[in-house]
Amino acid sequence: MSTHNLTVAAFAVILLAFVVVDAMGRRPHSRIPTLSDVLAFAMRTWQGRVGVLFFWWWFGWHFIAR
Amino acid sequence: MTNLPDEGDTAREPITAQPVDVRLPTPPIGPSTTAWQLVQARPWVAVGALMFATVLGLTRGLTAPPQVMLAILGWGLCVWLAVRPMERRPAPERLSWVGSIPWLVVILAIAALELYSFFHGSTYEHPTLSVLTDPAFDTFGVRVAFVLSWLAVGWHLVRR
Numbered sequence: 474m475s476t477h478n479l480t481v482a483a484f485a486v487i488l489l490a491f492v493v494v495d496a497m498g499r500r501p502h503s504r505i506p507t508l509s510d511v512l513a514f515a516m517r518t519w520q521g522r523v524g525v526l527f528f529w530w531w532f533g534w535h536f537i538a539r
Numbered sequence: 540m541t542n543l544p545d546e547g548d549t550a551r552e553p554i555t556a557q558p559v560d561v562r563l564p565t566p567p568i569g570p571s572t573t574a575w576q577l578v579q580a581r582p583w584v585a586v587g588a589l590m591f592a593t594v595l596g597l598t599r600g601l602t603a604p605p606q607v608m609l610a611i612l613g614w615g616l617c618v619w620l621a622v623r624p625m626e627r628r629p630a631p632e633r634l635s636w637v638g639s640i641p642w643l644v645v646i647l648a649i650a651a652l653e654l655y656s657f658f659h660g661s662t663y664e665h666p667t668l669s670v671l672t673d674p675a676f677d678t679f680g681v682r683v684a685f686v687l688s689w690l691a692v693g694w695h696l697v698r699r
Contacts, residue, residue, distance in 0.1 A: 475664070476664045476665060477663055477664050477665075477666060480652070480656060480664075480665060480666055481666070481671065483652055484649075484652065484668060484671065487645060487648050487649045487652065488649075490641075490644075490645045490648070491645055494641045494642060494645055497641070498638075503638070504635045504637060504638035505635075505638040505639075505641055505642075506631065506634050506635070506638055506639060506642070508642070509695070509699060510630075510631050510634065511634065511639070511642055512696065512699060513628070513630040513631060513699040514630055514631050514633075514634050516630065516696075516699055517630045525696060526616070526620075526693075526696060526697070529689075529692065529693055529696055530609075530612075530613045530616070530693075532689070533609065533685075533686070533689040533693075534606075534609045534613075535669060536669060536672065536676060536685060537595055537598075537600065537605050537609065537676070537682065537685070537686065538600055538601065538605040538606050538609055539600045539601060539669065539673075
């Protein structure tokens with residue numbers, strides 16, 4: 474398997490892991506927080522809020538304006 | 540059968556035009572309102588988002604129009620949130636450290652892979668995520684869908 478295919482496979486596994494972990498967090502009585510809860514926890518302070526919102530904006534800018 | 544009044548019709552009161560407010564009450568926008576509920580309650584938001592996404596979909600990367608539009612959006616968001624703080628859903632007081640480990644692993648994994656590919660030149664053999672998705676982002680439909688999803692995520696974030 475080439476390095477390219479390995480990298481693509483690794484990205485696919487990680488993105489799938491995002492979905493799986495979030496789904497696990499949505500089960501009743503789960504100790505795993507959802508992604509939304511993790512982000513809300515990070516955004517409790519104004520610094521965290523600015524950081525998360527900036528990352529969101531940068532993410533959109535990076536893919537659309539490149 | 541006619542619409543004319545009968546001889547014995549006792550209802551002789553003139554019909555007066557009473558203004559009837561047939562507008563449906565606008566649902567309040569609360570902290571738990573999803574992006575889908577928002578566009579249902581405020582259709583003009585959907586029109587605006589669709590126009591924004593369509594125009595961005597028609598642009599090409601690394602040109603002035605998308606840069607300017609996204610800069611205006613970013614600065615507009617900053618001003619809007621500063622001037623008009625939004626009602627937010629309460630954040631969790633604390634997170635389970637053990638429960639947070641899967642998130643830590645996943646986030647570190649994608650960061651490590653991105654950095655590895657980036658420092659190897661972001662080439663075909665070592666592609667970053669953006670290099671892999673570039674061909675798709677040349678498509679109008681993908682760009683529009685991405686912008687709409689991105690705006691929906693942004694709405695979710697400002698309510699958290």
